Amino acid sequence: MQPRHVEGEHMEKKVAVTSRRNPSRASRWLLALIAALAAGWLPTPRSSHAVTLTTVAASPGSLSEIRVSGAILPGDADQLAATLQSIEQQGGLPAVGPRAIVSFDSRGGALEEGMRIGRLLRRFGAGTLVRAGDRCLSACALAFVGGTSMGPQGAQPYRRLAIGGQLGFHAFYVMRDPDSRDAATSRARGVTEGRAASAVIIAYVMEMGVDPEDVLRALVRPPEDITYIETAGEFVSLGLCPVDLVAPHVTAAEQATNVCTNASQGVLPAWPDLIVQYTPMEARRLLIGQVAAQAGKANVRSGLATRLQQVLRGGRGTEAIYDELAAAGLPLPAMRARAYHLELPDGRMSCLVTLSPSDRADYGVVLITPTGLVAPRALAPNGCPELFTFGHDEIINPRRLSAGERN
Numbered sequence: 001m002q003p004r005h006v007e008g009e010h011m012e013k014k015v016a017v018t019s020r021r022n023p024s025r026a027s028r029w030l031l032a033l034i035a036a037l038a039a040g041w042l043p044t045p046r047s048s049h050a051v052t053l054t055t056v057a058a059s060p061g062s063l064s065e066i067r068v069s070g071a072i073l074p075g076d077a078d079q080l081a082a083t084l085q086s087i088e089q090q091g092g093l094p095a096v097g098p099r100a101i102v103s104f105d106s107r108g109g110a111l112e113e114g115m116r117i118g119r120l121l122r123r124f125g126a127g128t129l130v131r132a133g134d135r136c137l138s139a140c141a142l143a144f145v146g147g148t149s150m151g152p153q154g155a156q157p158y159r160r161l162a163i164g165g166q167l168g169f170h171a172f173y174v175m176r177d178p179d180s181r182d183a184a185t186s187r188a189r190g191v192t193e194g195r196a197a198s199a200v201i202i203a204y205v206m207e208m209g210v211d212p213e214d215v216l217r218a219l220v221r222p223p224e225d226i227t228y229i230e231t232a233g234e235f236v237s238l239g240l241c242p243v244d245l246v247a248p249h250v251t252a253a254e255q256a257t258n259v260c261t262n263a264s265q266g267v268l269p270a271w272p273d274l275i276v277q278y279t280p281m282e283a284r285r286l287l288i289g290q291v292a293a294q295a296g297k298a299n300v301r302s303g304l305a306t307r308l309q310q311v312l313r314g315g316r317g318t319e320a321i322y323d324e325l326a327a328a329g330l331p332l333p334a335m336r337a338r339a340y341h342l343e344l345p346d347g348r349m350s351c352l353v354t355l356s357p358s359d360r361a362d363y364g365v366v367l368i369t370p371t372g373l374v375a376p377r378a379l380a381p382n383g384c385p386e387l388f389t390f391g392h393d394e395i396i397n398p399r400r401l402s403a404g405e406r407n
Contacts (some may be wrong), residue, residue, distance in 0.1 A: 006174075012359075030338075032382040051076045053083055065101045068117075072109030072139050077116035084124050098127030098149045098158045105131070108138025111197065115204050118146025122208060125150040132164030132244065137226060141169050142201065145208045145238065149382070156382055157209055158406060161229065162243035163397050169218035211237040211378075230400040232390035235397075236262055241384035242397065248390055252355055253277065255363075256340035261392040262353035263365045263376035268342055268351055270391050275342045283352060284322045284340035287332055287366065287373065288312065294372040298314065331375040333364025343368075361385040 044268035048208050054067040064087050066080065084100060093099045102121060108114070121128060121143070128147030130136045136144050144167060149158035161167050196220040202212045214234050220228035229235065235242060250258065253272045260268045260275075279285065292308040311318050326332040334353040343350035363385070367374045380387045390396055 017305060027267050030221055033199065034175065043380070048132070051109075052077075053079060055083055055087075063101050063127075065129075066105060067103045067105070068140075068143075069105040072106055072108055072113050072117070072143065076109075076113055077120055080117060081120055084120070084126065086326060088124075096149075096151055096152075096262075098147075099125040099127045101129055102134040103129040103131055103134070103149070104134055104140050104144055106140035108140050111139050111142070111201075113139065114142035115201075117143035118204070118208060121146035122148045122155060123158050124148075127153065127158035127160065127161045128247035129243075130162060130165035130167055132162040134162075135166035135167070135168070137168040138170060141167055142204065143203055155209075156241035157379070158383075159240045160243050161235070161397065162395050163245050164400075165243075166399060167229045167238075167240070168222075169215050171228045176349060210239060213237055230397050230399060232258075232387055232394050232396050233262065233266055233392040235387055236378050236380060236392075237265075239381045241381045242387065245387075245396060247319045247360065247386065248394075250389060252338055253340060254359070255360060255389050256353040256355060257340075257342060258391050258394075259353045259355075259363055259365050259388045260342045262380070262388045262390075264349065264367060265377045266392045267377075268344065269348060270393070271342075274344075278339040278352075280337070280339055280354070281318060281336045283341070284318050285356065286341065287352060287368075288318065288322060288325070288366055290373055291330065309317050331366050331373050332368050334366065336362065360389050363388070 010391070019153050037256060051068050051070040051072055054069070056065040056067070064082055066087075068076075068080070082104070087100055125148050126146075128144045128148055130144065144159065147157060149156045201219065202216060205212050205215050214227070214237050216228070218225075225339040229238060229240065251272075253275050257272045257275055276365055288308060289312055292305070292312060296306065296307045307309075307317070307321055313319055322332060322335075325336075333352070333354050336356045338355045338357060340353045340355070341350060342353070348368075349367060351365060351367050352365040365376055
């Protein structure tokens with residue numbers, strides 16, 4: 001296996017993980033589930049089939065990369081912890097950003113061990129990556145969501161999926177006893193225990209700061225079906241930044257529509273025909289009008305309410321009062337050169353987007369509901385705001401078909 005480079009010159013060292021340590025405190029059903037997850041997609045692994053860690057030493061100014069490949073089995077988290085500790089002892093780790101990168105190429109393995117690796121990565125502050133041509137499925141995907149970056153406000157997600165790489169989740173059941181006389185009853189029992197483990201998985205991904213919606217969707221499908229992460233909306237909900245994603249060819253109105261559909265988590269439709277362009281001043285007045293309407297419903301009688309009405313009647317001070325409201329904590333977007341308003345015909349939600357004509361990654365958005373202005377339901381992952389320029393349901397990372405599926 002050739003080492004993968006993050007940047008700069010590297011020295012490599014391969015460490016084959018062969019040691020094993022069985023978790024003595026695990027309950028019998030969890031041990032069975034661990035075995036089931038590995039057996040669901042892999043032959044029963046022997047100790048020689050453990051993950052292989054390939055460590056790429058960092059050159060000055062770059063990050064160390066640890067490549068994890070092969071089946072994930074009990075004891076692998078300890079080996080990875082030792083490698084991360086060795087990197088930490090070398091010193092020079094950045095105070096902000098990921099402290100190392102862990103890239104994955106694994107079809108899965110032991111459920112509990114995947115979650116142990118994810119928690120380890122989160123504690124250490126290591127980012128995660130799946131490169132083009134690699135795959136990270138099942139227990140590997142659970143480990144992957146632990147990718148973390150350290151920042152001034154604490155831990156932040158740092159998960160990168162290259163276009164052409166595969167990340168997939170699936171449901172599972174405990175393998176039935178092959179000697180059982182009642183195969184149907186045995187399988188039903190396995191499915192029941194698998195559902196119990198699904199609750200553990202949901203709690204885990206929420207602990208990792210992941211919206212559980214897409215993972216939950218995978219867990220309710222048949223165990224043999226893998227849910228691959230393909231659409232822009234799925235990238236957003238899992239906090240994934242795409243690597244090597246080609247920018248779409250869209251108009252400003254289409255981009256504004258896509259920002260709205262992503263910010264509303266798909267509630268607002270991708271209908272550019274419904275969008276209306278506003279000048280920045282018109283956009284400010286629209287949003288100030290929403291604030292004034294809510295103040296009126298609440299029967300607010302104050303100097304601010306009076307000023308809002310004066311501005312709406314054509315008085316001066318639109319920009320000043322808009323900035324005051326934003327400084328007071330209202331979710332008002334900073335104004336750019338262009339503004340667009342998307343509204344559903346039934347009036348239950350609308351969206352206002354401000355765009356920079358020269359930088360697609362520079363935009364602001366606010367949702368407008370019957371109860372007032374609200375912040376976006378979803379935000380683009382840190383480091384890739386351009387993800388919102390794609391449609392919420394647009395496939396940006398199509399799954400590669402196996403040779404059997406192509407035939």
